[in-house]
Amino acid sequence: MVKGFKGVKLIFLLAVIALLVYVIVHFFNLRIDLTKDKRYTLTQKTKDVLRSADKPVLITVFLEGEMPAPFKRLRNATEDILTDLKAIRGSKINFVFENPLEGADASGRDTIMYNLSQGGIEPTNITIKTETGLSQKMVYPMAMIEYDGRFIPVRLLQNQDASGSYEDNINRSIENLEYAFTSALSRIFAGENARIGFNESNGELNDLFLNDAINILSNSFEVGRVNLDLITKDGLDKLDMLVIAKPTKRFTTVQKYKLDYFVMKGGKIVWSIDQVSADLDSIGKSGKQLAFNNDLNLDDQLFEYGARINYNLLADANSAEIPITTGGGSGAKIELVPWLYYPILLPDTASRLVKNIDGIRSEFVSSVDTIRRSGVKKTVILTTSAYSIIHRTPKLFSLQMVSEQPDPKQFSGVPISVGILLEGNFPSAFINRPVPEGVEDFRIPKFSKPTKMIVIGDGDIFKNQVSTRDASAFPLGFDRYAQKNYGNRSLLLNIADYMTNDARLIEIRNKEMEFVFAFSGEDAIVYLNEHEREAVLILSDINMPGMSGLELLEHIKQKYHKPPPVVMMITAYGDADNFNMAKKLGADDFLTKP
Numbered sequence: 001m002v003k004g005f006k007g008v009k010l011i012f013l014l015a016v017i018a019l020l021v022y023v024i025v026h027f028f029n030l031r032i033d034l035t036k037d038k039r040y041t042l043t044q045k046t047k048d049v050l051r052s053a054d055k056p057v058l059i060t061v062f063l064e065g066e067m068p069a070p071f072k073r074l075r076n077a078t079e080d081i082l083t084d085l086k087a088i089r090g091s092k093i094n095f096v097f098e099n100p101l102e103g104a105d106a107s108g109r110d111t112i113m114y115n116l117s118q119g120g121i122e123p124t125n126i127t128i129k130t131e132t133g134l135s136q137k138m139v140y141p142m143a144m145i146e147y148d149g150r151f152i153p154v155r156l157l158q159n160q161d162a163s164g165s166y167e168d169n170i171n172r173s174i175e176n177l178e179y180a181f182t183s184a185l186s187r188i189f190a191g192e193n194a195r196i197g198f199n200e201s202n203g204e205l206n207d208l209f210l211n212d213a214i215n216i217l218s219n220s221f222e223v224g225r226v227n228l229d230l231i232t233k234d235g236l237d238k239l240d241m242l243v244i245a246k247p248t249k250r251f252t253t254v255q256k257y258k259l260d261y262f263v264m265k266g267g268k269i270v271w272s273i274d275q276v277s278a279d280l281d282s283i284g285k286s287g288k289q290l291a292f293n294n295d296l297n298l299d300d301q302l303f304e305y306g307a308r309i310n311y312n313l314l315a316d317a318n319s320a321e322i323p324i325t326t327g328g329g330s331g332a333k334i335e336l337v338p339w340l341y342y343p344i345l346l347p348d349t350a351s352r353l354v355k356n357i358d359g360i361r362s363e364f365v366s367s368v369d370t371i372r373r374s375g376v377k378k379t380v381i382l383t384t385s386a387y388s389i390i391h392r393t394p395k396l397f398s399l400q401m402v403s404e405q406p407d408p409k410q411f412s413g414v415p416i417s418v419g420i421l422l423e424g425n426f427p428s429a430f431i432n433r434p435v436p437e438g439v440e441d442f443r444i445p446k447f448s449k450p451t452k453m454i455v456i457g458d459g460d461i462f463k464n465q466v467s468t469r470d471a472s473a474f475p476l477g478f479d480r481y482a483q484k485n486y487g488n489r490s491l492l493l494n495i496a497d498y499m500t501n502d503a504r505l506i507e508i509r510n511k512e513m514e515f516v517f518a519f520s521g522e523d524a525i526v527y528l529n530e531h532e533r534e535a536v537l538i539l540s541d542i543n544m545p546g547m548s549g550l551e552l553l554e555h556i557k558q559k560y561h562k563p564p565p566v567v568m569m570i571t572a573y574g575d576a577d578n579f580n581m582a583k584k585l586g587a588d589d590f591l592t593k594p
Contacts, residue, residue, distance in 0.1 A: 062140035197226035203248035211473035246459025274459035316343035358487035382419030
C-alpha cells in the first residue's frame with residue numbers, strides 16, 4: 001500500500017514538473033539549452049555581429065503557407081533563430097514571414113517570381129502527397145535581409161542531395177541557420193565581401209567541375225576566375241584569396257612572381273595539387289595506366305614557404321568505392337568495390353579549421369611534408385588513416401588491382417599528412433632573384449605580411465562529380481555511385497571563412513547536432529544526441545509542428561535502433577492506443593494533460 005502510494009506520488013510529481021515546464025515554455029517563449037557544448041545557444045560571434053548593427057534590420061522570410069511537414073520544421077526553426085536574434089538587439093532586428101505567391105494569378109505569379117529572382121530569391125519545387133496522388137508545389141525556402149538600403153538573400157535550404165533525402169537535407173539546413181544568418185548579417189554590415197579567385201591559366205578544373213564550389217562560395221563572397229597571365233598588380237591587390245585547383249600546365253617564372261607578390265602582400269592561397277598524374281577514366285578505357293610525375297615547376301616555391309608535396313601515391317584501407325562491371329553476357333552487373341587509391345581523408349580534430357567535419361573524399365593523393373621556416377606555424381589538417389601505404393611513382397595501375405588485398409605489414413601504422421595549414425610571415429621565393437622579363441617590378445619585400453596558405457596533395461578535393469545523363473553538376477562531396485555525402489563542401493567553406501579572417505564563423509557551422517528541435521511556445525522539447533544518451537527526452541503532442549510525439553519517438557528509435565533510456569511523454573491525446581504505442585516504443589512514463 002505504501003509502495004503504491006509512493007508510486008502515485010512520483011507520477012503526480014512528474015506530472016506537476018511537466019506542467020510547469022509546459023507553462024514556462026508556452027507563456028514565456030523560452031528556449032533552454034541542456035546540451036554540454038551549448039549547441040543550441042547563439043555563439044559569441046553571432047552576438048558580436050548583431051551588436052555592430054547601428055540601423056534597423058528587416059528580415060523577410062518567404063517560407064510561409066501550406067507546405068510538407070519537413071519544410072514546416074525548417075520554417076519554425078527559422079522563426080526560432082530569428083526570435084533569438086531579436087532578443088539580442090530588440091527593435092534593431094525585425095522579421096516577417098510572407099508567402100510571395102499567395103493570391104496571385106498565373107501572370108502575376110510569373111512577374112513576382114521574376115522580380116524575386118532578380119534579387120537572388122529562387123524557388124524550390126517540391127512534391128506533395130494528396131488524396132488523388134502526387135502534386136508539385138513551389139516554395140521559397142529563402143529570406144531577404146534589408147539594411148541601410150542594401151539587400152542580401154539568405155538560403156535557408158541547403159542544396160538538395162542527389163539522393164533525394166529531404167529529411168536529412170532539412171536537418172542539415174536547420175543546423176546551418178545560425179551560420180547562414182550570421183554570415184549574411186556580417187557581410188551586409190561590412191558593406192562588401194571578400195574576393196576569392198579560382199586560377200584558370202594553368203589547366204585547372206573548369207567551371208563545370210568547380211560549379212558547386214563557386215556557387216556555394218558566391219553566397220558569401222565575390223567569386224570569379226583569375227588568369228595569372230593577364231592579371232595586373234592592381235588586380236592582385238583587390239584579391240583576398242586564390243584557389244589553385246588541379247593545375248596541369250607548368251607555371252612560368254612570371255606567374256610564380258605574381259604568386260609570390262600575392263603572398264607577400266598578405267594574400268591567401270589554397271594549393272590543391274596533383275603531384276602525380278593518374279585518372280580512373282583513363283584506366284577504365286584502356287584497362288591500365290602508368291601514373292607519372294607532374295612537372296608543375298612549383299616545388300621550389302612551396303619549399304620556400306614551408307611545404308613539400310611528395311611524388312608518391314597513397315593507398316588507404318579507408319577508401320571510397322568505385323563501380324566495377326562483374327560477370328559477362330546476360331549475367332553482367334555493376335558492383336561497388338573499395339578503391340584503395342581514393343582515400344577518405346580524416347580531418348585532424350585538433351584544428352578548429354576542420355573540427356567536426358565528415359571524412360573528405362579524395363582521388364589519387366600524395367603526401368605533404370612541412371619544412372621548417374622561422375616565423376611560419378605549421379598545422380596538419382588532413383591525414384590518411386593508419387592503414388595506409390606509400391607507393392613510389394611512376395606506378396602502373398589497372399582495374400585488376402581492386403581484387404588485390406594489401407599486405408598489413410606494408411601499412412604505415414600512423415596517419416600520413418595530406419593537407420597542411422601554414423600561417424605567419426613567409427619568406428619571399430624571389431629574394432636575390434631578378435625581376436622576370438615581361439613583368440613590371442612589383443617591389444616584393446623579403447618577408448610577407450602575416451598571412452596563411454593551405455597545401456593539399458590532391459587536385460580533386462574541390463571537384464564536384466558530373467552527371468553522365470545531362471552534364472549537370474552534383475553537390476561538392478557527393479558520391480553519385482555510393483549515394484553518400486562527404487565533408488568536402490564543409491571543408492571549402494571553412495577554409496574560405498578561415499582564410500578571410502572570419503574564423504569564428506567556423507565554430508557556428510561546426511556545431512554538432514543530432515536533432516535541432518529547439519522549442520518555443522507549444523513546440524516539441526527534444527534534446528537528444530548520440531553522445532548524450534543519458535538525457536531526459538520530453539515529447540509533446542500538443543500542436544507539435546509537422547510531427548507528433550509518437551512519430552518522433554518512433555523516428556528516434558529507428559535512428560538509434562533502441563529507445564532513449566528515459567522518456568517522458570506529455571500528450572493531449574491520452575487514449576489507450578496511444579498509451580500502448582508509447583510503451584511499445586520505449587516510453588517510461590506516459591502522462592495525459594489534465
